Amino acid sequence: MKSLLKVGKYELIGVSYVALIDSIGTCCDNCGRLISNIATIKHEDGTNYTIGLDCSKTLLSKEMFIKASGEISRKKKIHDKIKRLDARGQKYVLNEFGVPCYDPSTRSGYLIPMH
Numbered sequence: 001m002k003s004l005l006k007v008g009k010y011e012l013i014g015v016s017y018v019a020l021i022d023s024i025g026t027c028c029d030n031c032g033r034l035i036s037n038i039a040t041i042k043h044e045d046g047t048n049y050t051i052g053l054d055c056s057k058t059l060l061s062k063e064m065f066i067k068a069s070g071e072i073s074r075k076k077k078i079h080d081k082i083k084r085l086d087a088r089g090q091k092y093v094l095n096e097f098g099v100p101c102y103d104p105s106t107r108s109g110y111l112i113p114m115h
Contacts (some may be wrong), residue, residue: 010053013040017067017075019083030055031064063100064070 016038018025025034028051035052042048056068082100085092092100 006045006047009044010049011044012040012068013042015039015071015075017072017079019079026050028052028055037076039072041066 015069015103016112017036018036018038022037025036026038027033028035030051031054033052037051037053039051039056040048041051041056053068078099082092085100092102095101
């Protein structure tokens, strides 16, 4: 598929993960496909784009792609853990990093294991 983005250097701004089953996807600015592994990149002219992880592999340097992949993997694990906790009806709070923790009133705010 032909790239829709400008030729030039790109910088990774941030990454996120959204489960498509939750009906909250977005489309890649590069290929137009529905994506759940989202990388926000910035062109050297200052324009920001939202692209999928597959497209980021071709647009970003190897180091930035590895960083994006690791961050998306971490966010997916957190998302999956929250879904499991919700399904079980288990109480939790999110810390400042968005990671589920035991309610401080019951378990001193320790992180809930991610497995």
